[in-house]
Amino acid sequence: MCLAVPGKIIDIRDERGTRMATIDFDGISKDICLAYLPDIEVGDYAIVHVGFAISKIDEASARETLAMFRDLGILEEELGQETAEGIEAQEGAAS
Amino acid sequence: MKYLDEFRDPELAGRLFAEIERITTRPADRPWAIMEVCGGQTHSIIRNGIDQLLPEGIELIHGPGCPVCVTPLGVIDKALEIASRPEVIFCSFGDMLRVPGSHRDLFRVRSEGGDVRVVYSPLDALDLAEDNPDRQVVFFAIGFETTAPANAMAVHQAAQRGIDNFSVLVSHVLVPPAIEAIASSPTSRVDGFLAAGHVCSVMGTNQYDPLVEEWSVPIVVTGFEPLDVLEGIRRVVAQLEEGRSELENAYPRVVSAAGNVAAQAMVEDVFEVCDRQWRGIGEIPVSGWRLSQRYREFDAEVRFDVIRIDSPESELCRSGEVLQGLIKPNQCEAFGTTCNPRNPLGATMVSSEGACAAYYQYRRLDGQAVSVG
Numbered sequence: 001m002c003l004a005v006p007g008k009i010i011d012i013r014d015e016r017g018t019r020m021a022t023i024d025f026d027g028i029s030k031d032i033c034l035a036y037l038p039d040i041e042v043g044d045y046a047i048v049h050v051g052f053a054i055s056k057i058d059e060a061s062a063r064e065t066l067a068m069f070r071d072l073g074i075l076e077e078e079l080g081q082e083t084a085e086g087i088e089a090q091e092g093a094a095s
Numbered sequence: 096m097k098y099l100d101e102f103r104d105p106e107l108a109g110r111l112f113a114e115i116e117r118i119t120t121r122p123a124d125r126p127w128a129i130m131e132v133c134g135g136q137t138h139s140i141i142r143n144g145i146d147q148l149l150p151e152g153i154e155l156i157h158g159p160g161c162p163v164c165v166t167p168l169g170v171i172d173k174a175l176e177i178a179s180r181p182e183v184i185f186c187s188f189g190d191m192l193r194v195p196g197s198h199r200d201l202f203r204v205r206s207e208g209g210d211v212r213v214v215y216s217p218l219d220a221l222d223l224a225e226d227n228p229d230r231q232v233v234f235f236a237i238g239f240e241t242t243a244p245a246n247a248m249a250v251h252q253a254a255q256r257g258i259d260n261f262s263v264l265v266s267h268v269l270v271p272p273a274i275e276a277i278a279s280s281p282t283s284r285v286d287g288f289l290a291a292g293h294v295c296s297v298m299g300t301n302q303y304d305p306l307v308e309e310w311s312v313p314i315v316v317t318g319f320e321p322l323d324v325l326e327g328i329r330r331v332v333a334q335l336e337e338g339r340s341e342l343e344n345a346y347p348r349v350v351s352a353a354g355n356v357a358a359q360a361m362v363e364d365v366f367e368v369c370d371r372q373w374r375g376i377g378e379i380p381v382s383g384w385r386l387s388q389r390y391r392e393f394d395a396e397v398r399f400d401v402i403r404i405d406s407p408e409s410e411l412c413r414s415g416e417v418l419q420g421l422i423k424p425n426q427c428e429a430f431g432t433t434c435n436p437r438n439p440l441g442a443t444m445v446s447s448e449g450a451c452a453a454y455y456q457y458r459r460l461d462g463q464a465v466s467v468g
């Protein structure tokens with residue numbers, strides 16, 4: 001029940017003084033409460049839990065995290081290669 | 096779906112696994128023990144087989160972060176008593192309906208004529224109360240800090256809209272005191288924690304600084320998709336290997352240091368901190384929320400006079416040891432035999448976030464996966 005999933009805000013309206021929205025979960029739309037995200041706008045993505053948007057997803061941060069994953073291991077691969085080349089070079093010099 | 100598919104990418108998962116493998120120096124007989132606190136993460140780990148793909152020098156311990164699982168038997172029995180009353184419409188999240196009380200569950204109450212309904216949001220229960228002024232509508236308000244703002248809003252709006260046939264049975268629990276209880280326990284083997292990302296999206300990461308400082312234990316705030324979980328593990332292992340114990344945020348696209356301030360303000364208005372019983376674990380000081388004095392008129396325990404109900408737990412069920420990470424679900428004698436999802440002894444076998452249910456669903460019957468997916 002702690003499941004909280006990302007969705008895209010489709011429209012925003014006022015119901016009895018409370019900020020509400022329609023949100024799209026990959027084809028399934030739901031009415032949710034936006035009272036806790038007063039600044040979120042149509043087109044933004046939010047994490048939604050039991051009918052409430054609790055956190056806006058930061059697009060730039062998501063991109064950074066993915067870029068970091070893509071870079072993982074690359075530095076080691078390059079350093080590893082340099083080290084191997086260095087050893088070869090040393091061995092070459094010694095022989 | 097954006098923000099889901101990218102964080103399930105198998106190629107990037109391979110890079111993370113390789114990196115974790117590269118930095119882990121512990122042998123299989125003395126592994127780093129890392130606890131994922133949240134049941135949602137337990138489910139993701141078992142479903143994706145992450146624990147089986149990690150190096151042998153890492154052991155994942157499944158923590159008590161399933162709100163359904165830790166709701167004490169006495170509270171379930173109170174819910175059953177209230178739901179049996181003819182004037183009551185009893186509303187709950189779906190997970191709670193099969194959780195066994197002392198003698199029955201909410202499904203049984205419904206089959207015996209009780210009006211028990213599953214709602215998606217606590218606001219749905221409030222609307223039901225408004226539409227049924229001659230009935231008493233009771234909402235079962237359980238959950239961690241993630242769920243509390245939604246439940247608080249329902250109570251706040253009930254007061255604002257003058258809906259006096261609405262009340263809540265509250266059993267809210269808090270994550271930091273549970274981590275503290277585990278970190279301070281002499282039997283604990285936990286070297287580092289993955290903190291629950293969605294709890295932190297509400298409360299912020301700042302809450303965890305004192306824990307890291309006092310117990311010198313790495314805490315990494317972690318998301319729920321496979322890559323998120325792997326990144327959380329990678330960061331905990333990196334800290335352990337380098338002898339550091341720090342608070343890190345591995346879920347920054349959703350979690351900030353301060354959290355959701357508007358949600359915190361509502362929770363602070365409607366609830367107050369209290370001591371709380373955790374099923375299978377016992378009482379943890381200042382580990383829960385109850386209605387604040389201002390909203391006490393919405394307390395279903397008072398309205399239906401069930402405060403005195405208290406119930407001893409099953410002696411057969413070892414969910415307390417599972418919840419504390421002392422045993423794995425399939426090390427319990429009852430697992431898969433006298434206890435299964437159709438006939439659960441304890442709540443950890445009921446909720447989709449319960450460790451026992453996850454092990455059962457993904458066929459970890461004897462510690463080996465028979466088939467996954």
